[in-house]
Amino acid sequence: MQHSFGHSVAVRKATAWLSLFLFWPFFYEIGDYLPVGSPIWVDFLVCFASLFEEVRMHTCPLCQHDQILHYFTDKRREYLQCARCELVFVNPEQRLDAKTEKSHYDLHENNPLDLGYRRFLSRITDPLLERIAPQSNGLDFGCGPGPTLSLMLEEHGHVMSLYDLYYHPDRSVLRREYDFMTATEVIEHLYEPNVVWQQWLNLVKPRGWIGLMTKMVIDREAFANWHYKNDPTHVIFFSQATFQYLAERDKLELEFIGKDVILLRKTQ
Known part of the structure; x- marks a missing residue:
């Protein structure tokens, strides 16, 4: 299933950082209320993983490799990089018509x-x-x-x-x-x-x-x-x-x- 880059990386990354900030003091107590295998925990771990800048929902437009890394962000666009051929490319959703x-x-x-x-x-x-x-x-x-x-x-x-x-x-x-x-x-x-x-x-x-x-x-x-x-x-x-x-x-x-x-x- 295809996910939008904006939701999967930008929003999820912000959510992960916010979650860490809010819940860090209670990190060890959360397990008493939310079982480790619950959907919320799973989603949190996915958000946290996105902090390490690996973006799996895109493939390289040049070599079709599926290991894509977050490379750079500015006020205009997000840039990704292929782990194999090292092409840097703009998130496809941010291209001009x-x-x-x-x-x-x-x-x-x-x-x-x-x-x-x-x-x-x-x-x-x-x-x-x-x-x-x-x-x-x-x-x-x-x-x-x-x-x-x-x-x-x-x-x-x-x-x-x-x-x-x-x-x-x-x-x-x-x-x-x-x-x-x-x-x-x-x-x-x-x-x-x-x-x-x-x-x-x-x-x-x-x-x-x-x-x-x-x-x-x-x-x-x-x-x-x-x-x-x-x-x-x-x-x-x-x-x-x-x-x-x-x-x-x-x-x-x-x-x-x-x-x-x-x-x-x-x-x-």
């Missing part, structure tokens, strides 16, 4: 003529261009309303296709195979990263490249003051450990370029 999400994306102004934006994207295009063959076929996944990275790669002779859920929704491009694909500032927005990740693997030919840009989780202390988590459209956060898990599981070669560029290559 599609209409609100798109309204945020509509505010983006990515101008292909903006030299500053091109410099930003060159952090991924430069290392990618060093690795792909001339006149390769590529897909820019999640290109947004003002595709720029694809233009930069086309200027170097590569043939690019575009896909974006809202702005370039032609799904026919997802039925082909490519020499490489890119997703810049995309992965942190995914509601179903397990599905999309498998889709990316299927889109790329053997020995093909997947080029990603995303800011990565370092630790809880840094996360607490991290501006990146404050974007309401950012719902999952990878760390190097998460990418290392995927690379090992899916037999990918993995390179980290700087702080936010990740290159993966299919080995077969």
